[in-house]
Amino acid sequence: MTAPIETLEFQSEARQLLQLMIHSIYSNKDTFLRELVSNASDALDKLRLESYRDKDLEADTSDLHIAIETDPEARTLTVRDNGIGMTRDEVVALIGTIAKSGTADFLTKLKEAKDAAASQDLIGQFGVGFYASFMVADKVTLVTRRAGTAEGVRWESTGEGTYTIQPVEDAPQGTAVTLHLKPEDTEDHLYDYTSAAKIREIVKKYSDFITWPIRMRGEGEDAEAETVNSMKALWARSSSEVTEDEYHEFYKHVSHDWQDPLETIRLQAEGTFEYQALLFLPSHAPMDLFLRERKRGVQLYVKRVFIMDDCESLVPEYLRFVKGVVDAQDLSLNVSREILQQDRQIQLIRRRLVKKVLSTVKAMMTADAEKYATFWREFGRAVKEGLLDDFENREAILEISSFASTHDAEKPTSLRDYVSRMKEGQEHIYFMTGESRSAIENSPHMEAFRAKGFEVLVLTDPIDEMWVDAVPGFDGKQFQSIAKGQVDLESEADKKATEVAREQQNKAFESLLTWMGTALGDTVKEVRLSSRLTTSPACIVGDTHDLTPTLEKMYRAMGQELPPIKRILELNPDHGLVTGLREAHTARPDDEGLTETAELLYGMALLAEGGELADPSRFIKLLAGRLEKTL
Structure with missing residues (x-):
């Protein structure tokens, strides 16, 4: 039937x-x-x-x-x-x-x-x-x-x-x-x-x-x-049961990398919301680390069932190189990427993962300097992106960051070590951004700092141009660009001793500064005396909140229209060219040749910092004419 x-x-x-x-x-x-x-x-x-x-x-x-x-x-x-x-x-x-x-x-x-x-x-x-x-x-x-x-x-x-x-x-x-x-x-x-x-x-x-x-x-x-399945959930087994080789093979499986990872990170959260994580720091940066179409994120499992690759909600953009697995216990299997972005539990996991990765790198700095050096060389540029948007972990990111400096040409320094070497009475962490170390080291802005023995961070990554304006300081010390604003390296005692001499110097150069400010008014916002120069006749500096020339170039290269940015021309009152120009202006204030000298002085300062002349052919013509008269 x-x-x-x-x-x-x-x-x-x-x-x-x-x-x-x-x-x-x-x-x-x-x-x-x-x-x-x-x-x-x-x-x-x-x-x-x-x-x-x-x-x-x-x-x-x-x-x-x-x-x-x-x-x-x-x-x-x-x-x-x-x-x-x-x-x-x-x-x-x-x-x-x-x-x-x-x-x-x-x-x-x-x-x-x-x-x-x-x-x-x-x-x-x-x-x-x-x-x-x-x-x-x-x-x-x-x-x-x-x-x-x-x-x-x-x-x-x-x-x-x-x-x-x-x-x-x-x-x-x-x-x-x-x-x-x-x-x-x-x-x-x-x-x-x-x-x-x-x-x-x-x-x-x-x-x-x-x-x-x-x-x-x-x-x-x-x-x-x-x-046909391995049934080997490494993250669910105790660390004593898993060999280093097994970790390495698993890393290669999830990352499609052919090298062993630099570091393995395990994390287990218990209580009302349980999850396990097995993360890896690669030993080298992938080719697409800085490509816009790159994939990022770790694999998401729910109770050992694979949910998705490249779960962006679990790691921030600046840690996009981290690979591995997160296995959550209480999420639905049918979660979409859109739902994950709003899920409170996912946000809690993300916060814990970020802190764990950053603390692991910090421990690496002291436990294995060579391994840390590899990590920072490969991923430092990406990590510094977090200084722009991860306010919660900004201090932790600064702690694990390293920067080239004038202290040691071969070995970068941490900010903690920089602060420990600061001179008595030094209030700022000095830095300069630029396209290369040689350009920064040969910049006129470095002269007084080198002469007085102040350490300067040498920042050459494009991201450095952006985060230095967004981050106020570290460990109570403010960041200060040596190419912006007024720089005062004198002690209180020195200031009192030179105060009268400075006033006299300003009066002596007042007429020259006023005249040059007018003569170069189309290109500079101000002409003033400098306290940062020792051997160069002049340099160009920005106001405290001005864009740097390099950042200005980056924006223009991206197609962003920017209004003309006038900067400040500083003169070295002890340089023969500057004193000679003052004497000539006092004796012949209407001499048109002095205006050409002012133009040449500004052009040399612009070239010295790696800038671009608005009219190179005119600069060459003026320079050739002056050289001809010396023969």
């Missing part, structure tokens, strides 16, 4: 969510297998726990596993488990109502029984992920029997709004989901889910670390079933 077949309707919200999932939520159709495997793993976890709690449960737990079978001729794919299974009412409740969560109900019962430890291994929401099957199948058949019961049930649907359900007498324990795959000539023809190789590839990518064996039959009629 044939068992009666019932035809039931999905709930309206189930039909709507089904269509939404098929057409919107999943961008990669391969994920349907991830969902089915995770559901099967969930069922095995439940059976293991149920049999532990109920010693009289009639269930076979001797060989719990997941099996995947393909039939190219019939175009079917079956995912089978010998887990807890479902009764007829559970099938209707779990699958007929898509928002129903069998796992959620099960967890509630466990919490009521105060069996918190037993709830840790449960996975996902059964009803939701199951419907991903309809992305690749035009009909799905499910046969299941709950452990401890005699009768099974068969469920079948084309996903159009109704499903059929009927009892089955000889169903094995557990659940088998058979997908009747869509024809190959549909829009999904590129996906051959009857191919054993394709299925192995998907399992390896998405479910390699499921704790239960996933088996597939090998090639040939007599071939035996093989386990």
Whole structure:
């Protein structure tokens, strides 16, 4: 006698969510297998726990596993488990109502029984992920029997709004989901889910670390079933159980790198929200580290089920080189990137990961200077980007940063070491930005600092031009550009001794400064005497908040229109050219040749800092004329 077949309707919200999932939520159709495997793993976890709690449960737990079978001729794919299974009412409740969560109900019962430890291994929401099957199948058949019961049930649907359900007498324990795959000539023809190789590839990518064996039959009629997942969740094993070689192989697997990592970072959070992380710092920067279209982020798992590659929500942009895995316990398996960006738990994980990475690098600075030097050489430029937007960790980023300085031409310095070497009474951390070390070291701005023995940071990375204006200081010391604003390197005692002499000097040069300010008014905003020059006749400086010439070039190269920026011309009152010009102006104030001398003086100062002349041919003509008169 044939068992009666019932035809039931999905709930309206189930039909709507089904269509939404098929057409919107999943961008990669391969994920349907991830969902089915995770559901099967969930069922095995439940059976293991149920049999532990109920010693009289009639269930076979001797060989719990997941099996995947393909039939190219019939175009079917079956995912089978010998887990807890479902009764007829559970099938209707779990699958007929898509928002129903069998796992959620099960967890509630466990919490009521105060069996918190037993709830840790449960996975996902059964009803939701199951419907991903309809992305690749035009009909799905499910046969299941709950452990401890005699009768099974068969469920079948084309996903159009109704499903059929009927009892089955000889169903094995557990659940088998058979997908009747869509024809190959549909829009999904590129996906051959009857191919054993394709299925192995998907399992390896998405479910390699499921704790239960996933088996597939090998090639040939007599071939035996093989386990196709490694079941090695390194992050879930204690550090004493994992060798360095295993870490290195896993890093190469997740990063596609051929070198060993520079550092391995493990993190485990316990309590109300649990997750584990296994992160790696590479030993070299990838080719696309500074390309706009690069990918970033670590892999996200939920209870050892792969969710996505390059989860940007877990790491900030400036740590885009970090590789590894984060395995969360309480996230839904069906999370999109948009949802992750707003998820509070993800934000908490992100904050903890960032702090852990930064603290690891800080420890590396003292524990292994050579390893730290490699890290900073490869990734320092990227890390400094965090100074612009990660206000919470700005001080920590400054702590692990290194900069070239005038203290040692070969070895960069940390800010902590710089501060420890500051002169008595020194209030600022001095720096200068530029295109190269040689350009900075030969700049007129360096003269007084070199003469008085003040250390200056030499900043040549493009990002340095930006963060120095955004970051106020470090350890209570303010950053100060030696090429901007007024620079005063004299002690209080020296100031008192030279105060009268300075006033006299300013009066002596007042007429020259006023005249030059007018003569060069189209190019400079002010002409004044300098306290930063010892050998050069002049230099050009910016006001405190002016853009540097290099930053101005960067903006213009990006197509941004900027208003003309006038800067300040400082004169060395002790240089013969400047004193000679003053004397000549006093004697011949209307001499047009003096204006040309002022132009040459400004042009030399501009070239000395690596600037570009507005009219090079005129500068050469004036210079050649002056040289000719000296012969």
